[in-house]
Amino acid sequence: MILCLLLAAFSSPVFAGEWTANVVKELDVLIQSCAVVPCTFTHPKEYHPDSAINAIWHLKSDGKKRIYSDAQRDVLENFKGRTKLLGHLSDGNCTLEMIEIKDHDNGPFCFRIELPTGSIDKFSFVNDCVMFKMLPNPPDPILTHSTAIQGRPFTITCSVTHTCPSHVPELTWNRATTDDVVTVVHKKNRFGYWEMESILAFTPEEKDDHSEIICTAAFFGGRKSQTVSNLYVKREFFTLLI
Numbered sequence: 661m662i663l664c665l666l667l668a669a670f671s672s673p674v675f676a677g678e679w680t681a682n683v684v685k686e687l688d689v690l691i692q693s694c695a696v697v698p699c700t701f702t703h704p705k706e707y708h709p710d711s712a713i714n715a716i717w718h719l720k721s722d723g724k725k726r727i728y729s730d731a732q733r734d735v736l737e738n739f740k741g742r743t744k745l746l747g748h749l750s751d752g753n754c755t756l757e758m759i760e761i762k763d764h765d766n767g768p769f770c771f772r773i774e775l776p777t778g779s780i781d782k783f784s785f786v787n788d789c790v791m792f793k794m795l796p797n798p799p800d801p802i803l804t805h806s807t808a809i810q811g812r813p814f815t816i817t818c819s820v821t822h823t824c825p826s827h828v829p830e831l832t833w834n835r836a837t838t839d840d841v842v843t844v845v846h847k848k849n850r851f852g853y854w855e856m857e858s859i860l861a862f863t864p865e866e867k868d869d870h871s872e873i874i875c876t877a878a879f880f881g882g883r884k885s886q887t888v889s890n891l892y893v894k895r896e897f898f899t900l901l902i
Contacts, residue, residue, distance in 0.1 A: 679773075680702045683697065684852035685790060687790055687793065689795060692760065693759075693798075693880050694757065694760070695823050696824050697755060713773060714731065715749055716772040717743065720789045726739075742758055757824075766794060767790055767792050797885070799820055799822075800820075801875045801887045803873070803887050808891055808892065809894045810865060810866060810896060811896060814864050815861045817857055817859050818859075818887070819856065819858075822853070824880055828846055828854070829856050831878075833873065833874065834872070839863065843859040844859075845857040860873070869892060871890075874886055
């Protein structure tokens with residue numbers, strides 16, 4: 661009898677594969693802005709997640725306190741309209757977006773999946789949860805540049821790290837001349853973090869010496885920060901040999 665039970669257990673779909681989740685453990689988030697929590701999961705081959713499966717994000721302290729659910733009626737009132745899935749379950753993507761971050765939205769938040777109605781299988785990944793570290797103020801942009809020499813091409817880069825790739829920060833400069841060229845680059849920094857770069861290229865003139873170059877970062881939700889750099893333009897001297 662015992663042998664039969666063991667054979668039945670190991671032949672069941674639950675034991676034919678493994679349910680795992682990969683979620684960023686900690687994320688710096690800007691209050692009043694937004695955050696995207698990277699999340700992927702694997703499932704036994706017997707299951708093929710589709711629209712019939714209910715994806716849930718909940719407080720680690722209480723699985724019934726849901727911050728996201730396909731059934732909106734089950735979501736805590738404070739989170740309704742502020743959370744959504746960015747990925748597709750069929751791709752094993754459970755990435756969560758939260759907007760209008762409040763100072764008490766610190767979590768931890770955990771992903772949970774429930775199989776279609778009629779199944780008793782439910783999987784909460786309570787060992788793979790995310791904790792938010794609240795930032796009351798937006799990070800200042802970082803300016804990096806080479807030596808400015810009069811008459812030679814010059815570039816200055818403004819970069820800022822963020823955790824909301826669905827609503828990226830906008831970087832702007834205080835210069836607006838027709839000769840300026842601005843290149844924008846958005847790239848991954850590390851798991852859960854992204855970097856927005858704006859590269860300003862121009863040829864410094866004598867009038868640019870001791871001028872201010874200001875880069876402003878505007879974040880989703882209306883928060884702004886800026887960094888100022890004083891530009892010192894070197895002159896090139898040529899020696900005429902006779």
